[in-house]
Ligand SMILES: Nc1ncnc2c1ncn2[C@@H]1O[C@H](COP(=O)(O)OP(=O)(O)OP(=O)(O)O)[C@@H](O)[C@H]1O
């Protein structure tokens with residue numbers, strides 16, 4: 001349903017990609033706006049009573065209300081204060097909580113499926129059982145087949161499963177004592193979790209922080225403890241780097257889990273795990289910590305009863321990412 005909405009980020013990229021005369025865009029937007037207006041007319045109006053401080057852009061408004069209106073209805077949030085970040089996959093909002101949550105909470109709202117710049121998720125999904133909107137395993141044959149056949153309905157289910165994996169993982173890891181935000185709720189397109197930061201400033205990601213060597217060592221050990229805990233919980237983060245670790249008040253918090261991988265069920269598990277450890281080591285090496293990523297990864301991996309199989313395959317690396325290019329160069333030099 002959300003796929004029918006136009007949105008301004010998409011509009012911008014549309015303009016950049018299409019060097020056409022102004023008249024053409026005016027016509028395109030006129031049609032898009034008319035289609036949106038038509039679409040909104042038919043929608044249930046209940047969540048519209050939710051008045052919040054944040055002023056969303058025109059085409060973001062419906063999507064936001066549709067995604068987090070239920071958090072408001074269920075008394076988990078009382079206001080949306082501002083947008084913290086608009087990412088490729090999701091936008092993250094700072095919300096005022098209620099007595100059931102915290103004073104401030106974070107809503108991660110996934111972009112509508114058709115507007116998302118989905119990572120090639122096949123490698124992460126291998127070996128995992130899809131989850132439904134309720135977070136439970138999908139068992140109906142028709143649903144499972146729809147996902148395999150990639151019908152429109154199947155794609156909706158796949159989108160919901162991706163989000164459910166993030167929430168479900170936060171629940172499991174938080175209960176296990178890992179350094180992750182406390183999860184508060186999940187709706188079909190959004191998750192609500194603990195906010196890391198204060199009223200003025202959200203916690204920065206670790207890549208933007210310079211640590212002194214002693215603190216770096218302490219935090220590095222902490223991240224490794226978390227990796228160990230993840231393996232104990234049968235999870236590999238699968239997109240871990242200093243970009244997905246928050247730093248606040250001398251502590252770290254791991255975030256961004258939709259792509260988690262099962263170390264036993266995914267045939268690429270070891271290479272994905274090695275990539276996570278390598279990216280973490282790259283950051284901490286730059287902060288003065290001496291570490292051998294491969295040895296560390298192998299020790300952790302073997303201590304959990306798994307077998308080391310092969311190096312990171314180039315198809316698992318992202319040529320756009322500096323750290324992945326460095327890793328590839330390093331692998332090649334080790335192989336010589
Ligand atoms: N619980 C939180 N507390 C404070 N800030 C958060 C929280 N969760 C996410 N953020 C902020 O939102 C950003 C995006 O979150 P996340 O990495 O989960 O989404 P994403 O769509 O994968 O984004 P990206 O494509 O940038 O990785 C984070 O880098 C961080 O700045």
Ligand SMILES: [Mg+2]
Nearest residue numbers: 243244255256
């Ligand atoms: Mg991220």
